[in-house]
Amino acid sequence: MLDPELELSVVVPMYDEEEVLPIFFDRMRPLLDGLGIQYEVLVVDDGSRDATASMLIAAAGDWPQLRLVRLLRNSGHQAALSAGFRRARGKYLVTIDADLQDPPEVIAEMMTAVKSADVDVVYGVRSDRSSDSFGKRTTARMYYRLMSRLVGKDIPFDGGDFRLVSRRVVDAVNGLPEDGRVFRLVIPWLGFPSTEVAYVRAERAAGHTKYNLTKMFRLAFDSVTAFSAAPLRLATWLGLLGGLLSAVFVVGALAIKLAGQSVPGWTSTVLAVSVIGAIQLLCLGLLGEYVARLFQSSQKRPQFLVGYDSLEDKGHQALDEESVRS
Known part of the structure; x- marks a missing residue:
């Protein structure tokens, strides 16, 4: 649902990220305010068990552009991205993780690139992954090489899920009938004009990763079975x-x-x-x-169910901490 006044939606999936939230707020808000455009930060809380949701509700009181969409249960990173795609209202949409390993400052470069290059997709490509462990770098290289062979060479190597897309891409993705989509494969497969912005991957700002080896293998297997026979x-x-x-x-x-x-x-x-x-x-x-x-x-079960959207509940009584955690 497009809002003509909103230039940018920043979709951030989160799961148990209470430790990184203060740093996230301090870096993200000044950056986006400095762009001089209308924007929203759409945080999709993927059924967090800690104080993530209540901290976001409290922060939204001082940051009107912050919007919380909370899923009823933990549905996975790709499902949280799907929820963000369906509810984002901006002309452009950026997906970024909350751990700040993908620097938010690159969003300004992406906005410049999408307009100057007249493209629909800007991929954030990691030029340096030295902050990742040897095992993660190795499995990532194996994953992208395998996907390039099976799906096609249009997949940006080391692209991840940090990207900017236009409303045309958002509508095309939302129109796909499949569930369980893998965004780092679906978006290149659509074939929209694209470009890349390189950046250095940083260490996690706080907390610990929720994407363990088992989940990475599951993503790889889902990628193969969803896109190749x-x-x-x-x-x-x-x-x-x-x-x-x-x-x-x-x-x-x-x-x-x-x-x-x-x-x-x-x-x-x-x-x-x-x-x-x-x-x-x-x-x-x-x-x-x-x-x-x-x-x-x-x-035909839904991939996710939304339990709360702060945009729809504006004007109503805010959730207290216990109801947010339930």
Whole structure:
């Protein structure tokens, strides 16, 4: 829903970020006020269990551009971004995480780039990730290389979820029928004109990461299964390989039998069963992931449910701290 008076919406997903919020307020507000445009900061609280929501409610009293959208339960980072896309009202939309590893100061460069280059998407690309751990840098490189091979080379390497998009892109994303979208793949896939702004990734300003190794692997697997049938093709090739191995074992067994050198033994049997059984289980697992996605899609359950939007509740009694936490 576009508000003609709003130039920019800054969407910030948050989950248990009470430690970083004071720093976030101190850096974000002066920056956005200095742009000289009408804006809103749309914070999507992804079911936080700490004082994040109550601190945001309190801050909104002094910062009228701050808006809180609270999901009923923790739905995940990509779902929180989807909620922000659906509720943002600005002509342009920026997505940024609350940990300030992606510097808010780059937003001004993005606004300049989107207008001067006449594009619809400006990707924030990390030129230096030395602040990240070795394991995170390694898995990130593996992820982007894999996605470039499976999905296409239009995906910005080290792009992440720090980007600016125009209202055309927002409407296109909201019009997609799929749930569980991965934004760092969906937006490049749409094919809108784009450019990049490089920046140095900083250390987390406060608190600790909520995106552990398990969630990163889940994102990678969702990315693959949502955008490519390559795993199904892999299952097919593994099935063919298993068939060839079986044929080799049969031919070998017949040759040994005809030569009169057949010796009962368990090694070859165990080897054959182990190899073919492993391939079959892997293929079944890959097929099961796709069937699960079809099943979830057929249920048509909403990806997220909004429990509170401070914009809609203006003029009503503010939530007290206990009701916000519930």
